Amino acid sequence: MLEVDALSAGYGHVSVLHRISLRVAAGQSVCLIGANGAGKTTLLRCLAGLLRPSSGRILVEGNDIAGRSASARLDFGVTLVPEGRRVFAPMSVRENLEMGAFRRLWPRRDRRVEADMDAVFDMFPRLRERLNQPAGLLSGGEQQMLAIGRALMSRPRLLLLDEPSMGLAPRVVQDIFAIIRRLNQQGISILLAEQNANMALQSAAWGYVIAEGEIVREAESTSLAHDPIVRTAYLGL
Amino acid sequence: MTTTILQLLVAGVGTGSIYALIALGFNVVFKSTGAMNFAQGEWVVMGGMISALLFAATSNIGLACALAVVIVIMAGIASERLVIWPLRRPNTLLITLVSIGLAICTRSLVMLVLGKKPVGYPGFSQVSTLVLGGVAVQTQTLWIIGLTLAFLLAMHLFFERSMLGKALRAAAADRDAAAIVGVRVETTVMLSFAIAAFAGALAGAIITPLTLSSYDQGAMFGFKGFSAAMLGGVGSLPGAVVGGLALGLLEAFGSFYISSDFKDAIAFTVLLLILFARPSGLLGRADVIKV
Numbered sequence: 001m002l003e004v005d006a007l008s009a010g011y012g013h014v015s016v017l018h019r020i021s022l023r024v025a026a027g028q029s030v031c032l033i034g035a036n037g038a039g040k041t042t043l044l045r046c047l048a049g050l051l052r053p054s055s056g057r058i059l060v061e062g063n064d065i066a067g068r069s070a071s072a073r074l075d076f077g078v079t080l081v082p083e084g085r086r087v088f089a090p091m092s093v094r095e096n097l098e099m100g101a102f103r104r105l106w107p108r109r110d111r112r113v114e115a116d117m118d119a120v121f122d123m124f125p126r127l128r129e130r131l132n133q134p135a136g137l138l139s140g141g142e143q144q145m146l147a148i149g150r151a152l153m154s155r156p157r158l159l160l161l162d163e164p165s166m167g168l169a170p171r172v173v174q175d176i177f178a179i180i181r182r183l184n185q186q187g188i189s190i191l192l193a194e195q196n197a198n199m200a201l202q203s204a205a206w207g208y209v210i211a212e213g214e215i216v217r218e219a220e221s222t223s224l225a226h227d228p229i230v231r232t233a234y235l236g237l
Numbered sequence: 238m239t240t241t242i243l244q245l246l247v248a249g250v251g252t253g254s255i256y257a258l259i260a261l262g263f264n265v266v267f268k269s270t271g272a273m274n275f276a277q278g279e280w281v282v283m284g285g286m287i288s289a290l291l292f293a294a295t296s297n298i299g300l301a302c303a304l305a306v307v308i309v310i311m312a313g314i315a316s317e318r319l320v321i322w323p324l325r326r327p328n329t330l331l332i333t334l335v336s337i338g339l340a341i342c343t344r345s346l347v348m349l350v351l352g353k354k355p356v357g358y359p360g361f362s363q364v365s366t367l368v369l370g371g372v373a374v375q376t377q378t379l380w381i382i383g384l385t386l387a388f389l390l391a392m393h394l395f396f397e398r399s400m401l402g403k404a405l406r407a408a409a410a411d412r413d414a415a416a417i418v419g420v421r422v423e424t425t426v427m428l429s430f431a432i433a434a435f436a437g438a439l440a441g442a443i444i445t446p447l448t449l450s451s452y453d454q455g456a457m458f459g460f461k462g463f464s465a466a467m468l469g470g471v472g473s474l475p476g477a478v479v480g481g482l483a484l485g486l487l488e489a490f491g492s493f494y495i496s497s498d499f500k501d502a503i504a505f506t507v508l509l510l511i512l513f514a515r516p517s518g519l520l521g522r523a524d525v526i527k528v
Binding site: 048049050069070071074079080082086087088089090091095098099100102103105106150154 | 400401403404406407410411413414415416417418419420421
């Protein structure tokens, strides 16, 4: 599904990512764990087209999309749930979901959007109750649900999630990860960046460890969870 | 007594409508860029002067004004593409400064191409005044109020109902998030300049029968619209209407009861008072954000 090959990127003269390579197979759930500032967000921003990489390739189903705009990435089935949720605060819940399907509603209207919105509401019944409220007034957990729902409205084949647990109560984090597992079971490939390594390794099949802009380890999640260095550095054990 | 008040009321709502249109132009660009576009007033002048030129050529007021508005919208789009879009790292201060340069260039071009003489054309109706319940009303004032209302209604529907309008609101709320869902954010900035030019050109085309139009009025229109935008609350579309009408009425009543010498001073006094007392304007408020 996704193949990242020797990707480097940065901001101005500061380079953040150094020749990152990773893979997400079709239907696979992969997590990317690392400390704050390790480059997780920068990597996902590159994948979503918000940041131009300085070199390297990003292959999605065999097509190199490194030079494509953010809106073109959606056509390749890649959608980002950004760090900090980033819902459209002054707009209603319904409008946020419509915006998620923007490419399917403008310039031509895809009639299946309504049904997809119903599917999002079935997954997150709380959002249906708050249909006409401004997104900025939702709780943190509800905003995270909305951010995921908005991403689903583009019918992604690869969902990129950046710190979905950030700032949420433990119970809400459990709910969000249950949803992520369910989406993966429905066939959506997942790339999940998390500081909460424990939760991330439990829900993903394969894990990468990123430190100072480089991939330092990769393995099946279960064996990463037993790796002594990972345990001390990221699991706090 | 009451007829005087009614007359002032109509006149105030008439000028207030013009200010509301200009303020709306300021606010739309502010929403999409966070900057004040000081070329806004020049588009009002262009709307009036090009309408006059086309009226002289075609003798058809409706056609002349409609064509002029289209031309100014294209000028607004061209301004954004030539001056704002190429900025490598746009920030609000840079865009504001560049827009002042754009205003000066636009004014010079208008002077060179369309001349220094004030121009005008007759009102949209054959009859120039109507007497309604003992109050004499200029028919052009009614045109101004009606066309402004229609424009505001169309804008409201555009922003609330159409996907493109929603995309503009989304990009104003969060540029990155808008890019993630597939909105081309640079295109929304261009579109906001087109809307601002539309509002300005419409104001110029409908006010010219009452005031004439000349190349050097842009700054005054700009500052009046800016004051109205500040009064109503920068970035708020209903605020533009409230601020514009309030300013128009203050001017009408102020110049009648105090002195017409103070007409222009009223706008600036209001601007200063607002900046001191309530910088977010009458309808302005911090956006709802919960993190």
